[in-house]
Every structure is written in C-alpha cells, then in structure tokens.
Amino acid sequence: MKAAMTAVIEASGLRKSYGATRAVDSVSFEIQPGRIVGLIGPNGAGKTTLFKAILGLTDFEGDLRVLGRDPRSERNELMRDVCFIADVAVLPRWLRVSQALDFVAGVHPRFERSRATEFLRKTDIRMSARVRELSKGMVTQLHLALILANDARLLVLDEPTLGLDLLFRRQFYDTLLNDYFDKERTIVLTTHQVEEIENLLTDVIFVNRGRIVLDTPVDALPGRYVQLTVSAERAVQARQLKPFYEREVFGRVAMFFEGGDPQGLAAFAASGGELRTPTVADLFVAKMEGSLA
Amino acid sequence: MSTPETNLSSAGAPMVDSPSVSGVARAAPLLGTLIMLVRRELWEHRALWLGPLAISALLVACAFAVHIGPVELSEHAGSDVQRRALFGLVQWGLTVPQYIVMLIILNFYLLDCLYAERKDRSILFWKSLPVSDATTVASKLLVAVVVVPLGVYLLAMVTNLLFSAIWLARASYGLLAPNASVWDTVVFLKVEALMLVGLFVSMLWYAPLAAYFLMISAWARRAVFLWAVLPPVIAILVEHLAFRTQYVAGLIEYRTTGIWQRTNMEQAANSAIAAGKHQIVSLAAFFDALNIREFLLNIDVWLGLAVALGFAFVAVRLRRYRDDT
Numbered sequence: 001m002k003a004a005m006t007a008v009i010e011a012s013g014l015r016k017s018y019g020a021t022r023a024v025d026s027v028s029f030e031i032q033p034g035r036i037v038g039l040i041g042p043n044g045a046g047k048t049t050l051f052k053a054i055l056g057l058t059d060f061e062g063d064l065r066v067l068g069r070d071p072r073s074e075r076n077e078l079m080r081d082v083c084f085i086a087d088v089a090v091l092p093r094w095l096r097v098s099q100a101l102d103f104v105a106g107v108h109p110r111f112e113r114s115r116a117t118e119f120l121r122k123t124d125i126r127m128s129a130r131v132r133e134l135s136k137g138m139v140t141q142l143h144l145a146l147i148l149a150n151d152a153r154l155l156v157l158d159e160p161t162l163g164l165d166l167l168f169r170r171q172f173y174d175t176l177l178n179d180y181f182d183k184e185r186t187i188v189l190t191t192h193q194v195e196e197i198e199n200l201l202t203d204v205i206f207v208n209r210g211r212i213v214l215d216t217p218v219d220a221l222p223g224r225y226v227q228l229t230v231s232a233e234r235a236v237q238a239r240q241l242k243p244f245y246e247r248e249v250f251g252r253v254a255m256f257f258e259g260g261d262p263q264g265l266a267a268f269a270a271s272g273g274e275l276r277t278p279t280v281a282d283l284f285v286a287k288m289e290g291s292l293a
Numbered sequence: 294m295s296t297p298e299t300n301l302s303s304a305g306a307p308m309v310d311s312p313s314v315s316g317v318a319r320a321a322p323l324l325g326t327l328i329m330l331v332r333r334e335l336w337e338h339r340a341l342w343l344g345p346l347a348i349s350a351l352l353v354a355c356a357f358a359v360h361i362g363p364v365e366l367s368e369h370a371g372s373d374v375q376r377r378a379l380f381g382l383v384q385w386g387l388t389v390p391q392y393i394v395m396l397i398i399l400n401f402y403l404l405d406c407l408y409a410e411r412k413d414r415s416i417l418f419w420k421s422l423p424v425s426d427a428t429t430v431a432s433k434l435l436v437a438v439v440v441v442p443l444g445v446y447l448l449a450m451v452t453n454l455l456f457s458a459i460w461l462a463r464a465s466y467g468l469l470a471p472n473a474s475v476w477d478t479v480v481f482l483k484v485e486a487l488m489l490v491g492l493f494v495s496m497l498w499y500a501p502l503a504a505y506f507l508m509i510s511a512w513a514r515r516a517v518f519l520w521a522v523l524p525p526v527i528a529i530l531v532e533h534l535a536f537r538t539q540y541v542a543g544l545i546e547y548r549t550t551g552i553w554q555r556t557n558m559e560q561a562a563n564s565a566i567a568a569g570k571h572q573i574v575s576l577a578a579f580f581d582a583l584n585i586r587e588f589l590l591n592i593d594v595w596l597g598l599a600v601a602l603g604f605a606f607v608a609v610r611l612r613r614y615r616d617d618t
Contacts, residue, residue, distance in 0.1 A: 076424070
C-alpha cells in the first residue's frame with residue numbers, strides 16, 4: 001500500500017481497443033516521482049492512447065492510477081496536479097496572451113501569474129497579441145509559461161516540439177530542465193526526435209503494437225545492452241554471439257546484444273571491433289526492427 | 294476535499310516551500326470558475342455583444358434621423374391616452390430588432406460553442422485545466438439562457454432611455470412635433486417590467502431548445518446546423534407519410550410559439566386593445582392583465598426544463614470523451 005502510494009503513475013493490465021484494433025494491449029508499468037520518462041514508439045504504437053488514458057481523455061479497461069487517482073472518475077481533481085501539452089497547435093487561435101493568463105489564473109488553484117509573466121518577459125510575446133498572431137515557437141513558449149506557473153506535479157507532453165525549429169526545441173527542453181524539473185516532479189513525454197532528448201531522459205519505455213517492448217532506467221542500459229561494430233568479414237563470427245539485431249553502417253556491421261557474453265564481446269573489441277552502449281535512438285530502432293524479424 | 298490540514302496550510306502565513314510539495318491542490322471556487330468561463334465565452338464569441346451593441350448604435354442613430362411631423366401624428370394619436378400607448382409601443386418596438394438579432398446570434402452560438410473547440414483542437418487545452426465538463430457546459434447554457442438575454446435587456450433599456458432623451462431634446466428645440474415626444478414614467482416602467490417578464494418566461498420555455506442545440510454542438514463531427522435541423526424535419530416527414538398525423542410538428546410548434554398561450558397573452562392582448570380605444574395597443578394595460586402565475590403552474594414549463602437538463606447531461610457526457618479525433 002505504502003509503495004503503491006509513491007508511484008506517480010501505476011498501470012496494470014491496461015487495455016483499449018478501437019473496433020478490432022487493439023491500441024493498447026495489457027500494458028503494465030510504473031513511473032516513480034522525480035523521473036523524466038520517454039514513451040517511445042513508432043506511429044500507431046499506442047502512445048497517444050496511453051496518454052489519453054493517463055489524462056482521463058479516453059475510456060479504457062484495466063487499472064490505472066495517476067497520483068493515486070483514477071483518471072476516469074477523478075479527472076477534475078487530477079487536472080489540478082497534472083499539466084499536459086497535447087500538441088503545439090492546441091491553444092485557441094482567438095485567445096489573447098493576457099486572456100490566457102487571466103483564464104488560467106481564474107480556474108487553476110495553483111497558478112502563479114507572476115511566474116508566467118516573468119517567463120514571458122524573456123520572450124518576444126506581447127501581452128495583447130492573439131495566439132493566431134504568434135509563431136509556432138511562440139505559441140509553445142506561451143503554453144510553457146502557463147505550465148511553469150502551474151506548479152504541477154506531473155507534466156505530460158505529447159510531441160510538444162512538433163514542427164518547431166532546432167533553436168526552439170533546445171530552448172524548450174532547457175527551460176523544462178532548469179525552471180520546472182526537480183526531484184518532486186515527473187515528466188512523461190513522447191517525441192519523434194529521440195536523439196535530441198535522450199540525454200535528458202532518466203527512463204525509457206518502448207511501445208510497439210500496443211505492448212511494452214522495453215521499460216528501463218537509462219542508467220541501467222550499459223549493463224544490459226551492448227552494441228558491437230565489426231568489419232563485414234568478422235560479422236559471421238560475431239553473429240555466433242546471437243545479436244538480436246544488426247545493421248550495416250558504412251561497410252561495417254553494427255550488432256546489438258542483450259545481456260550477451262562479455263568475454264566473447266571483449267575479444268571482438270580487442271581485435272578491431274568497437275564496443276559501446278547503444279544510444280537510446282539506436283536501441284529503439286534495434287528493438288523495433290528486431291521485434292519485426 | 295478540504296480537510297482541516299489543507300485548510301490550515303492554506304490559511305497560514307505564506308509558505309517558503311512551493312505548495313506542490315504540500316500535496317493536493319484545492320479546487321478554485323465554483324462561482325469564480327463560472328464567471329471566468331462566462332468571460333471566456335464572451336472573448337471567443339464576440340458577436341454575442343458586438344451584435345446587440347451594433348443594433349443599439351443604429352437605433353440611437355435613428356433617434357437623430359427619424360422625422361415626425363405634427364400632421365402624421367394627430368390623426369392616430371390625438372388623445373393623451375393614445376399618445377401614452379404609442380409611447381409604450383415605440384419603447385417596445387425599439388427592442389424588437391434587438392431581440393431578433395439576439396435570437397439569431399444565440400442560435401449560432403449554441404450550435405457552435407461545443408463544436409468549435411473540437412474543430413480548432415483547443416478542447417485539449419481547455420481539458421488540461423481543472424474545469425469539469427459539467428461546469429463548462431453549464432457556463433455555455435448560462436451564457437445563452439441568462440447572461441446574454443439579461444445583458445441585451447439592459448442594453449435595450451439604456452438604448453430606450455437614450456432614444457427618448459434624444460427625442461425629448463429634439464422636441465424641446467422644436468425639431469420634432471411636440472406631441473411626438475411623450476414621457477410617461479409609469480408606462481415606461483410597466484413596459485420594461487412586461488418585457489422582463491416576457492424574457493423570464495422565454496428563458497424557461499426555450500431552455501430545452503437551447504440545450505438541444507448545445508447537445509448537437511457537442512455531438513456533430515461536421516455540419517452542425519444540418520444535424521440540428523434534420524432530425525425534426527425527418528421526424529415530421531416520416532410521421533406524415535406513415536401515420537398521416539402531425540404530432541411532431543405540433544410539438545415543435547408548441548415548444549416554439551406555444552409559450553404565449555401559456556401566459557394568458559391573448560386575454561391580456563384583448564384588454565390591452567380595449568384600453569387603447571381599439572386603435573393603439575396599450576402595453577401598460579397588457580402588463581396589468583398578465584398572469585405569470587398561470588404560466589409558472591403549467592406542468593409543460595417544468596417538463597421542458599427537465600428535458601433541458603437531460604439534453605445538457607448528454608452534452609456533458611459527450612464532451613467527456615470527445616476530442617479532436
């Protein structure tokens with residue numbers, strides 16, 4: 001009971017079907033406070049359904065607790081402590097910046113207006129501007145300002161930087177890390193630009209076809225996964241160590257091992273092979289393609 | 294929700310720690326939330342107040358432009374009684390364009406308000422805030438059934454006063470026929486009261502219609518207007534073809550214009566005509582003869598409200614799991 005209370009999100013046997021398609025198929029996972037969790041999967045893997053379930057935006061079967069609450073029946077209470085950005089395009093276009101602040105201040109018990117205005121002062125956003133007059137990047141900044149001032153315990157981001165240029169994307173995540181995140185708060189996010197955020201994640205959950213393929217802290221990856229790059233000639237030999245996925249890179253072969261035989265791998269490393277922990281992005285591709293084979 | 298502990302921590306001196314650490318946040322007060330939601334509707338749907346304001350501006354402009362000579366008046370409004378009746382009638386007539394425009398705008402508003410937020414995908418933003426679907430739907434119904442009608446009523450009253458003031462001023466400068474500019478405070482108050490009662494009666498009577506539009510607005514994925522109009526039209530046609538009866542059409546007619554039979558309006562109108570010496574209807578007499586009690590005791594009024602609640606409930610349920618998809 002005590003342990004169950006500490007998890008920010010706790011899902012077990014989560015299921016959701018759209019007609020015959022199983023968007024989420026018996027998914028179970030736990031997310032602890034103070035983590036930044038990347039929910040990563042190809043299009044149609046069920047990420048969005050998972051998000052909607054967590055945010056109480058869709059019905060589902062199974063058991064799900066977010067901050068100890070059931071998002072289906074306690075959605076309003078939940079939204080006091082949870083913030084989310086579903087997409088960049090989601091702020092109403094007719095809304096003025098000042099109205100956005102007025103509104104959130106009026107309905108959100110945690111909103112600290114001064115924090116939002118302080119953040120907005122650092123941007124080019126005018127208080128009198130309407131959302132439709134702002135660039136995509138500025139809309140995201142505005143949304144971020146609203147969220148930072150909300151002081152939520154859980155922040156859920158679904159492709160928050162979609163369509164933004166590199167500078168805005170970098171700035172977005174920097175702000176999240178510096179101005180929002182601490183050991184009490186939790187961030188769950190999806191993005192297609194895995195490479196850009198993998199240094200920021202503490203945990204990854206890979207989803208494919210409605211199921212969880214991998215659920216691990218990022219710092220546990222080095223002991224668990226190994227990427228060996230060898231020349232094409234030596235690949236036949238290395239294959240005997242049973243990689244779960246391999247691909248060719250500039251004439252050499254990158255092989256991915258789970259667990260694996262440390263001595264055997266070290267022998268290849270000593271003889272011209274390159275041994276390292278795969279990046280989250282590479283591991284993702286390996287896991288997805290590997291599971292297809 | 295408000296345990297003694299949370300009350301203590303929120304009532305105490307400002308804390309150094311951020312409130313997030315101390316646990317669950319309390320709800321914003323419902324009234325404050327509702328007021329904010331109503332303001333939000335007026336931000337988004339500016340026609341709700343721009344339309345009536347524009348009509349008022351037009352009417353005030355008319356007060357300057359309209360010219361009435363002594364000859365035209367003397368024929369119909371020779372006596373003092375008739376001039377007072379005419380005064381009341383003008384006062385009422387000036388509000389007619391106001392209410393017609395309001396009705397059109399409100400119909401479009403009701404059909405649009407739960408549809409637009411899905412169309413522009415902003416529903417996910419609204420839903421990221423701790424505001425329940427019930428409060429949201431209630432705020433929209435409140436805007437359409439109470440806030441805007443009362444606002445238009447007050448605006449129409451101010452417009453009336455302005456109009457009268459301009460006419461009186463013009464008459465005192467000899468720019469209008471002197472008998473064209475009557476002022477009668479009792480008539481004025483009675484006509485205003487009559488219209489307020491009419492407004493109140495309409496709010497109750499038309500609430501189910503408003504809630505129906507709102508429900509369609511929450512339900513339709515496109516072509517909201519068509520979805521709102523088609524079901525009753527098809528029902529009427531099917532009934533006519535299958536049974537050669539007209540119950541549905543009768544019901545719709547009753548729920549749109551039947552209101553005035555429920556308030557002994559016919560009787561009241563007759564006595565008003567009599568008081569106007571069979572020439573000009575005296576709205577003040579109309580008000581005197583009005584029986585609001587009979588209307589409020591009519592079961593159909595309350596059945597209608599129950600149906601309105603049902604429609605609103607469905608709208609809330611629909612919005613619960615509806616998003617941009």
